[in-house]
Amino acid sequence: MADTQPTTESGPIAVAPQYGLAMKRRGPVAVWLGLPLITLGIYQLVWYYKIHKELNEHDRRQNLSPAGSLLVLLFLSWTLIAPLISFHNTGKAIANAQRAAGLQVTCSPAASTWLAFVFGLNVWYMQRELNRVVEAYPGTTPGTQVPLAV
Template sequence: MADTQPTTQPGPSAAAPLSGLAMKRRGPVAVWLGLPIITFGIYQLVWYYKIHKELNEYDRRQNLSPAGSLLVLLFLGWTLIAPLISFHNTGKAIANAQRAAGLQVTCSPAASTWLAFAFGINVWYMQRELNRVTEAYPGATPGAQVPLAA
């Protein structure tokens, strides 16, 4: 019966500092306008997949599905509401990444959603906010281990 008592001692992972993989810095204008024009819109889908994958690797506490997010845009884009919800959730994930980097949260999920109606400038906005996270780790190469503040 004594074996069933819960222990209050922290496990080995409780003292370990949180860390994740650094994200890639991208040019917001290139992501929003340049590369999608050159690739007839395909790059925007690739970018959306990549940022979700990078956000997931940066902070594993976020449960993001890069493929699921991409499939929402591909197969449910015609519904209009599904991509807006996906953009909102992406804005929340970016805000959480800013928080994890120890930055003041400047990414608004609402702006990530509604700027889609202004010539798709939400892509520029989201990439600009992601770049703030990468700037919190000067000199870190994409994929390098970086500490999380929160």
């Protein structure tokens, strides 16, 4: 079957622009070190849930489960492999969000995974990469509708 695009008599059909919701900017150091120390590690779980929810709302084409991602960290962290896979998938989701924002992809899923072994720096890295997506839409508040690149 040949790849064809639907056309009308006047030419190809225009694709409607996609929209998503803007994400919240967070301080990478606060997310990585400050707030988890103050809350005895609880904030990191809250943060992990929130970024997955925001990534899902930013680009509905991604099928993310915020609760599933959190449950992997809560109940399967003892396996070591499951959280690493979850961090890798989160890195891919952040890279897809950068692509959807029309940015050059700078988030590496491998770095999102292996930086977990270096003082948990993967949290700092992932938040820094998420902030690049937020900065692609200057002047928007979290939750407002933003256009996505196709």
